[in-house]
Amino acid sequence: MTNSLPQDYYQRLHEIQAVDFVIVELMLYLDTHPDDTDAIRQYNQYAGYSRKLKAKFESKYGPLTQGSPDQTESYWSWKKSPWPWQV
Numbered sequence: 001m002t003n004s005l006p007q008d009y010y011q012r013l014h015e016i017q018a019v020d021f022v023i024v025e026l027m028l029y030l031d032t033h034p035d036d037t038d039a040i041r042q043y044n045q046y047a048g049y050s051r052k053l054k055a056k057f058e059s060k061y062g063p064l065t066q067g068s069p070d071q072t073e074s075y076w077s078w079k080k081s082p083w084p085w086q087v
Helices: 007-032 037-061 073-080
Strands: none
Touching: 007 037
8 A cells, every 4th residue: 555645644643643652651650740840831731732733633634533522514524534554
């Protein structure tokens, strides 16, 4: 199967995955260090950044996950995006 999606798609997806990895690591750290205000600040910073990256990605390439909270017409548009085995 050849990649038919633009390189930008993969770069944006990679950045989202990297930022979400940082978020998971910070959550694990905060499980054992809940009073670390620097880690909390970093977590909030990366969580906001992740939301922005995902919104930008979804506005250009479609939803990253099935459905959307507003359940408008775009609620079902997830099926138009490439499936995981297609990227």
